[in-house]
Every structure is written in structure tokens, then in C-alpha cells.
Amino acid sequence: MDDRRAQIVEILQRVTRQDVTPAADESLFDSGLLDSFALTDVVAALEQEFNLKIPDSDLNPRKFDTIARIESYLVDHS
Amino acid sequence: MAFIRGFGAYLPPHVVSNDEIGPQVGCDANWIVNVSGIEERRFANGESVADMATRAAEDCLERSEVPSSKIGMILVSSGSSERQFPGPAAALACRLGLNTTPAIDIPMASAGSLFAMSLASRLAKAYGTILVVGAEKMSSVVMRQPMERGVAILFGDGAGACLIDEEKGPARIVDSVIQTDGAFREDLRLDFEKPLEMNGRSVILQASRKIPRAVETLLGRNGRKPEDVDTYLMHQANQNLIARIAQALGVAEEKFFSNIRKYGNTSSASMLIAAAEWFQTHEFKLDVPVCFASFGAGYHWGALLAEGVA
Numbered sequence: 001m002d003d004r005r006a007q008i009v010e011i012l013q014r015v016t017r018q019d020v021t022p023a024a025d026e027s028l029f030d031s032g033l034l035d036s037f038a039l040t041d042v043v044a045a046l047e048q049e050f051n052l053k054i055p056d057s058d059l060n061p062r063k064f065d066t067i068a069r070i071e072s073y074l075v076d077h078s
Numbered sequence: 079m080a081f082i083r084g085f086g087a088y089l090p091p092h093v094v095s096n097d098e099i100g101p102q103v104g105c106d107a108n109w110i111v112n113v114s115g116i117e118e119r120r121f122a123n124g125e126s127v128a129d130m131a132t133r134a135a136e137d138c139l140e141r142s143e144v145p146s147s148k149i150g151m152i153l154v155s156s157g158s159s160e161r162q163f164p165g166p167a168a169a170l171a172c173r174l175g176l177n178t179t180p181a182i183d184i185p186m187a188s189a190g191s192l193f194a195m196s197l198a199s200r201l202a203k204a205y206g207t208i209l210v211v212g213a214e215k216m217s218s219v220v221m222r223q224p225m226e227r228g229v230a231i232l233f234g235d236g237a238g239a240c241l242i243d244e245e246k247g248p249a250r251i252v253d254s255v256i257q258t259d260g261a262f263r264e265d266l267r268l269d270f271e272k273p274l275e276m277n278g279r280s281v282i283l284q285a286s287r288k289i290p291r292a293v294e295t296l297l298g299r300n301g302r303k304p305e306d307v308d309t310y311l312m313h314q315a316n317q318n319l320i321a322r323i324a325q326a327l328g329v330a331e332e333k334f335f336s337n338i339r340k341y342g343n344t345s346s347a348s349m350l351i352a353a354a355e356w357f358q359t360h361e362f363k364l365d366v367p368v369c370f371a372s373f374g375a376g377y378h379w380g381a382l383l384a385e386g387v388a
Contacts, residue, residue: 007155014280029279036281036282037282037286037318037322039279039283040286040287056259056261056284059284060280061277061279
């Protein structure tokens with residue numbers, strides 16, 4: 001697992017307080033790992049961890065539904 | 079300058095508990111409380127939006143000791159009116175004995191009463207005393223088939239009212255911020271004769287950012303900080319969201335008045351129902367800020383700052 005992905009997983013574990021390592025394409029919503037409020041915490045943590053500001057226009061929940069999609073977003077906006 | 083003269087509210091008598099509504103959508107009462115903070119809500123069985131608006135308006139006028147003849151304009155927010163047009167504003171004006179006073183419908187759902195208060199504060203100079211009402215019959219919406227769990231449990235019926243006065247009142251309206259971001263217009267919508275569609279993740283994600291930002295903008299340009307605010311009177315959408323907003327602003331959740339436990343989310347009525355209930359046991363303190371805030375379909379959102387006067 002590369003560093004970026006490991007950081008994402010660490011954020012998920014910290015926000016959800018669960019020692020989980022979802023598969024890259026596993027839906028974080030459908031699995032029940034993230035609810036609406038946990039999602040806001042994940043977004044805030046991503047901004048802080050990766051030193052970026054995610055504009056409201058980018059906050060389509062589907063972009064944060066899987067680790068792969070989160071990683072893709074971070075790559076595009078790094 | 080404009081003043082808040084008083085508030086009023088009307089809640090239908092029929093109480094619908096979580097135990098009653100939960101089984102209809104396949105969930106139990108505890109789950110509803112956990113995800114929303116709601117324990118019960120009111121359903122207006124035989125009453126219309128205009129009926130509830132009238133009761134809230136009359137309550138407001140009586141508490142404010144202002145006759146309806148003094149009203150220079152009426153603004154009624156409702157996203158659940160029974161007709162496309164005319165909306166409830168015309169009926170309300172008629173029932174208050176007013177037959178030339180301009181009465182305007184604001185079909186904006188949850189943010190409607192905040193927008194109406196903001197507009198009223200600016201129109202008071204021209205129209206004098208302005209009656210703002212938020213009235214909703216969300217039961218007629220959420221019971222449409224197919225019922226969706228995340229929607230059906232949230233909403234209730236009721237009406238709230240506020241009198242904005244050009245000359246006097248216990249609080250002056252200092253400033254307000256109202257904003258719209260139509261990029262998310264599909265994420266919370268009510269199409270004609272269809273069930274309410276809500277992307278809950280989008281609503282929570284956007285509201286948890288936009289509301290604090292609007293509040294901080296409003297307070298900042300008036301030389302205030304979130305911790306200076308005595309009470310936050312917010313749209314009662316979800317107790318967990320209220321908690322998140324408090325956290326984002328760095329203030330104790332207790333500063334946010336809440337009655338969502340009893341009435342659920344009454345859309346544009348909720349902020350004024352909360353204000354009316356708060357005002358029955360509290361007062362505006364001299365020069366101490368009270369902040370109103372709301373967020374709803376559109377998305378539309380905003381915040382309004384009031385301070386007590388001598």
C-alpha cells in the first residue's frame with residue numbers, strides 16, 4: 001500500500017474508530033463504514049492531512065465513496 | 079433599521095411518536111433518535127398550510143400586542159403548500175382582515191423564513207411592520223409513496239411567525255447574509271406530486287460547511303465572534319447537524335436552542351417555532367447577539383444577527 005493510500009486508511013480508521021482496511025473499490029457508504037456525519041469528518045481530515053482546500057463544488061459524496069476515488073481526487077488536486 | 083417585535087407559533091395537536099412512524103418505514107424508535115434527535119412530531123390532519131399560518135400569525139400578533147391592521151406586508155414561506163398558486167399568503171392576508179396589504183409567497187422550503195426575515199429587515203423602511211410566517215404541512219409530503227426511511231422519520235407539521243417592525247421591538251436586526259448555490263439543486267427537491275428526494279450525505283456535507291461559514295462572515299463583518307453570541311436559533315433539521323455546526327464554530331452545543339426532539343424538522347417553520355419557544359422563557363439582552371441560521375433546498379442558506387435594545 002503506498003503512502004497516500006495508507007494515509008487515507010488511517011484517516012478512515014481514526015474517524016470511524018474502527019480498525020478496518022477497506023478494499024480500494026469497496027463502497028464506504030454501502031458497507032456502513034461512513035455515514036453522512038463521518039463523511040464530513042473525513043473531508044475535513046483529508047484537507048488537513050493533505051494540506052488542501054476542497055471547494056464546496058467538489059463535495060459530491062460519490063467522489064469520496066471509495067478509497068480509490070478519494071485517492072484519484074487527491075492525485076488530481078495535489 | 080428594523081426590529082424584531084415578537085414571535086408566535088402553532089403546532090397541531092396530533093402527536094406522532096417514533097413508535098408509530100418507525101414501523102411504517104422499517105426502523106425502530108431508538109434508531110430515529112440516534113440519527114436525528116427526534117422523538118416525536120406533529121401531523122396536521124385536517125388543517126391546511128394556510129390554517130396553520132393563520133394560527134401562528136394570530137399568536138404572534140397577540141403576543142406582540144399589534145393589531146393586524148398595522149401590518150404593511152406579509153411574507154409567507156412554505157414548500158408544502160397545497161396549490162401551485164395562489165399560495166397561502168393571500169389566504170392569510172384575507173383571514174387577518176387585510177384586503178390590500180401585499181402578501182408574498184416564498185416557496186423555498188427550509189431556508190425560506192430566514193430569507194423572509196432578511197428581506198423584511200430591508201423592506202421595513204418602506205412597508206413598516208412586516209409579518210413573516212413559515213408554515214409547513216410536511217406530513218402530506220413524506221407520506222407519499224413510496225415512503226423513504228430517511229425522509230419519513232424527519233419531518234413534522236407546524237407554523238412559526240415573526241413580526242418585523244420599523245420602529246421598535248426588543249431586538250434590532252443588525253445584519254444578515256443570504257446565499258444560494260444552485261449546483262446542488264437536485265440533491266434536495268420536491269417535484270410536483272412526487273415523494274421528496276433527498277441526498278442526505280450531500281445535505282449534511284454542504285450544510286456543515288456553508289452554515290458556519292455564513293455565520294462567521296456575518297459575525298466577522300459586525301465585529302463579533304461566535305463565542306459572543308448568546309443563543310443560536312437555527313433551523314431544526316437534525317440534532318446531530320446542530321451539534322456539528324456548534325463544533326465547527328467552536329461553541330458549546332448548549333448555545334443552540336433545540337426543540338427538534340418534540341417537533342421534528344418542520345422545514346421553513348422550524349426556525350421561527352424555535353424562536354417563539356425560546357422567546358417565551360428568554361429575552362434579548364442589551365447589545366448581546368442572537369444569531370438565526372438556516373439551510374435548505376436550493377441550496378439556500380443564511381444567517382441573521384439581532385441584538386437586544388433598551
